Amino acid sequence: MLSQKLIPTKERNPLKRFARDIKYFFLENWKRIWVLTLWISICIALFTWKFLQYKRRAVFEVLGSCVSVAKGSAETLKFNMALILLPVCRNTITWLRTNSKLGSVVPFDDNINFHKVIAFGIAIGVGLHAISHLACDFPRLLHAKYVEYEPVKKFFGDERPDNYWWFVKGTDGWTGVTMVVLMVIAYALAQSWFRRNRTSLPKTLKRLTGFNAFWYSHHLFVIVYVLLIVHSYFIYLSKKWYEKT
Template identity: 55%
Template sequence: MLGTRSYILPNLNTRVDENEDGRITEEEVKEIIRLSASANELSGLKEEPHEFAALIMEEFDLERLGYIELWQLETLFLQKETYLDYSQELSQNLRRSRIQRLSNKLMYYLQDNWRSIWMLSVWVMIMIGLFAWKFFQYKQKSAFKVMGYCLLIANGAAETLKFNMALILLPVCRNTITWLRSTNFSSFLPFDDNINFHEMIAAAIVIGVILHAGDHLACNFPRLINASSDNYNNFLSRNFGTQKPTYLDLVKGLEGVTGILMVICMAIAFTLATRRFRKNQIKLPRPFDRFIGFNAFWYSHHLFVIVYIFLIVHGVFLYLVHEWYLKTTWMYLAIPVLLYVGERTLRFFRSVSYTVQILKVAIYPGNILELLMSKPSQFQYKSGQYVFIQCPSISPFEWHPFCITSGPNDDYLSVHIKIVGDWTRQLKCVFSEVHKPPATGKNGLLRANETTKESLPKFFIDGPYGTPAQNYKKYDVLLLIGLGIGATLFISILKDLLNNIVKMEEQADSDSYLSMTST
């Protein structure tokens, strides 16, 4: 790095150690390196002096005092041979340090994310395989002579769309995922990333829709209607009839109408599901503000029922496929749709049986609402899990997830809710209407006054559902970090740990007493 030419060395006393105390901090070492690099035109050393300064401090500041002695730098810089040798060694150490840091980062990343990496790799390989399969299959069809590679790309994308439209349902089958967490599948399947995977599949669907619908509308249809009479009669008349259709005929056909309606529904659902719309970060004037926020996201996401109906119809009335066993859309969707319908049916009947009564309501500083509810007799859960709550007086359809903050052995069920959105604000208003004005209690706590059970709003719960935190018993050391309302995830865990500690102490006292009496 330094070569063999002569070097100009900085005056350490006058230029850096201005207070003349003989102590050089890391910032002063950086300044020395910058001066030396500038004087000797060493661009590499000049650009990253902090790296070299850190290595010098690590080498000489053995006691980690935050400074080194001036004589140490004089020995390093003012002795030319030592300076050259150490600079070369420093450069090599820096390169090794960078490589080591990168390799460590890569290793840590692989250790933390290997389950997600192999799952994504398998998913991508399956999509590539399906695309290639349809690509080469349609290359053998007579329509390829007229429509060209646009036809192959459109149908290759269609095959990945069918696969992803089936797969996207699985990450939101919460009961199935909660059950699978307790099996050996959890050792190699990333159940904790189910929502991220759901969003990635949605992104792949968007790409597939653009390729499939875009190629049909912008390439395949124009080539078909512009084909010569001979080409049409020879290659396409069997699929589209003896009379060549117009562009409007293709669009208003059953396959075209269902495809366009699906694209519209998915565009609405995907747009309102994006973070800025879902979190109400976009401000629109009234009455358009009703079309953003969590409610808009929730209702628009249920357009998927219409989408799947259109998808099945779209997959039955195909222009270029006539044999029923080659129309495979329903084959892709059958098992995932049945599983999802079974999940929703289970959730419906379970939520009806899990009607709860409100035992206590409290409002804490920071606009935190605490609900203590009766615990259904068959409701069993682990610390770290969450439930969905519905209040029919607010909305007969909306379910919202909240972490359980009561311990598994408690005879009640509690949640703590941060009042931030429209649903939570309405929830607070519901209790304000059926309760008398709250009285200020100890430590600024607001407690609701007693009221009759008949006046309280009805609540339903659904769950419990699993989270990564429920596996805390597998570890010898726990580090729980929660900021603000995020601490609710760990309240139940702390209660469970304290209850177990008390039980262990009581058991130890009991064993000690039995030992003394037997003696």
């Protein structure tokens, strides 16, 4: 019967079945794939550019790859901290979807998912930047010998810092720590189990969860962006104003 002939047959060859599934996956998700590929490529390019830039500087002889990783991740953070705002600009997204040809190649309806992906990229960047500084750069400076410290005198002063607190109490230090704390709070309250009140916390603490907690904690990013500008202006290793991005 005709109806029986229309029933799809199961592909027995696993390679052909895999190729068919891949083909359908790309056909259904090609918009997401090219956007993510472009985003990842830009992040890798920015990281590599800044990594190699600091690898050629005198400070690399003292701090090694730690400083290059810290600066490379910081470069991706500058890009992503700007980009993450675009997917949640609803009026802009609506206009681009309805009044431009971009809607045919860009999945604007996935704006919130892309916002989350960028947030994940920011979390990775913050982790690499903070760990490289706190666990590698600062200890290496504290234990550097006089000859090793010589190339970085112009950045940190004639006298080598003698304790960890010296770095944390500086403008670059306390702004960085404050930003991390505020971002951890906002990230935690943005998780679905907090946002949708699915936690088994005591009644007094459960009031700190829910959509309102998620919404108002995201307003902490106003402070984060202000601190980000201050943090980037007072960075130790760049004294020229046009390098303070």
